[in-house]
Amino acid sequence: MQVLKTKVLIIGAGTGGYVAGIRCGQLGLDTVLVDGGDGLGGTCLNVGCIPSKAIIHAASKFETVAKAAGGGTLGITAAAPAIDLSQTVAWKDGIVRKLNNGVAALLNKSKVKVIRGWATFSDAKTCTVGTDDGDIRITAEHVILATGSEPVELPFLPFGGDVISSTEALSLDAVPERLVVVGGGYIGLELGIAFRKLGARVAIVEMADRILPLYDKALTDPVAKWLERHGVELHLGARAGGFGDGKLSITTRDGEPMQLEADKVLVTVGRRPRTRGWGLENMGLAMDGPFVKVDARCATAMKNVWAVGDLTGEPMLAHKGSAQGEIVAEIIAGRDRVFDPVTIAAVCFTEPEIVSAGLGPQDIEGRDDVIQAVFPLAAIGRALAIEAGDDGGFVRVIANKDDHRLLGVQAVGQHVAEMSNSFAQMLEMGAVLEDVAGVIHVHPTLGEAFHEASLRALGHAIHI
Incomplete structure (x- = not known):
């Protein structure tokens, strides 16, 4: 058996x-x-963030042409569109390959040795990696666990055949005529909306009383209205059952049994940390529920064993994992770093998009020491010029009443994802409303709504 010794061993790419x-x-x-999982870049690059956004983009282009074919839009007419989903998926796969190659080149440039295979730990600093060329035993001074997460499988809807996870949904070779999505969170809605745009008849089954239950109702209402306008069947407060003979059994909010016809059932009820199958139980780590427990330095209970990303808890977001990975590397190199962000902004790439950073209305309920203000995208010229002003979109700011320090920023509307970094930056820098109001925002842009919302919180918005 080949034996390697290294300063740093990272599990998960x-x-x-x-x-x-x-x-x-x-x-x-x-x-x-x-790298023993999805490939360089992990879930996000290979079967998550990037490929899903590619499919969402293609679906939106298809919908645009379909509108032009259905009587014209903006003076533009077109013939009825058709889609070969296998070609769309091949285009998506090309993007993934390009990014895979880019990550490989960056790792090579940094002189990182990449081993493709599954690692199994016998103790906290030693693992055996099974590769195509035989086993390799690796010992390290420092271990960084970055094993990520995996889709949650329901025992009565196991993955296989026509019951699929988001991974399989992103590689279908044809648009299903009837798609039932189990789970009304961001993954299910993003993909459900995309397939509706591509022409599928879509139904969504969600146990909660509304979609996207982690976000406040004002943010999710524009998405719910889009679903209603586009004929997406919503079953809220409902529970899914078994699937067979092309029908999914559900129990409605009223306790009535119901059968939903489906060519594919997409199960998106959440993700769980990938803690099984690589010897976690042999490493002496403390747990925090299903997650590996870490401190502010991403250190585990075992000396010189670190954990980053989805393995460490919510929010399970790619950009959180990247930030933690960078910090841990610098700590190992002797620098004094901690992971203590003011906020980690989150985006739902639904129709329309949702952004949330910092505190939301549910976090300040009952408090009288805060102010909040909303500015509608319907009053922003750029929004109207790109057909993004009539879906109920807005930007909302929440701030302390006494010193005007920003506590949270949210938005819903087309293309608002591109404002998320500005929201996070202002919160991270400890900005006050006057800071945002004092920045000359470019006209015409959607970002002007952030400016105007801050002005409105100060009592003197210009365009409303």
């Missing part, structure tokens, strides 16, 4: 793992990265 690897290499640390 997702956004947390590969960023940690690159930064370790930049800092001159001898580093081995074991």
Whole structure:
């Protein structure tokens, strides 16, 4: 058996793992990265963030042409569109390959040794990696766990055949005529909306009383209205049952049994940390529920064993894992770093999009020491010029009443995802309403709504 010794061993090549690897290499640390999952870039690059946004983009283009064919839009007419989903998926796969190659080149540039295979730990600093060329035993001074997460499987709807996870949904070779989505969170809605735009008849089954239950109703109402206008069948407060003979059994809010016809059933009821199958039980780590417990330095209970990304808890977002991976690399190199962000902004790429950073209305309920203000996109010229002003979109700011320090920023509307970094930046820098109001925002842009919402909170919005 080949034996390797290294300064840093990273398990998992997702956004947390590969960023940690690159930064370790930049800092001159001898580093081995074991990729035993979805490939370089992990879930996000291969079967999550990137491919889903590619499919969503293609679906929106298809919908635009379909509107032009259905009587014209903006003076534009077109013939009825058709889609070969296999070609769309091939285009998506090309993007993934390009990014895979880019990550590989960056790791190579940083002199990180990449081993493709499944790692199994016998103790906290030793693992055996099964590769196509035989087993490799690796021991390390430092171990960074970045194993990511995996879709939750329902025992009565196991994945296989026509019951699929988001991974299979992104590689279908044809648009299903009837798609039932089990789970009304952001993954299910993003994909359900995309397939509706592509022409599928879509039904969504959600146990909660409304879609996207983690967001406040004002943010989700525009999405619910889009679903209603486009004929998406919503079953709220409902429970899914078994699937067979092309029908999914559900129990409605009223307790009535019902059968939904489906060519595919997409189960998106959440993700869980990938803690099984690689010897976690042999490492002596403390747990926090299903997650590995870490402190503000991403250190586990075992000395010189670190954990980043989805393995460490909510929010399970790629950009959180990347930030943690960078910090851990710098700590190992001797720098004094902690992971203590003011906010980690989240985006739902639904129709319309939703952004949330910092505190929301549900977090300040009952408080009288805060102010909040909303500015509608319907009053923004750029929004009207790109048909983004008539879906109920808005930007909302929440701030302390006494010193006007920003506590939270949310938005819903077309293309608002591109404002998320501005929201996070202002919160991270401790900005007050006057800071946002004092920035000369470019006209015409959607970002002007952030400016106007802040002015409105101060009592003197211009365009409303």
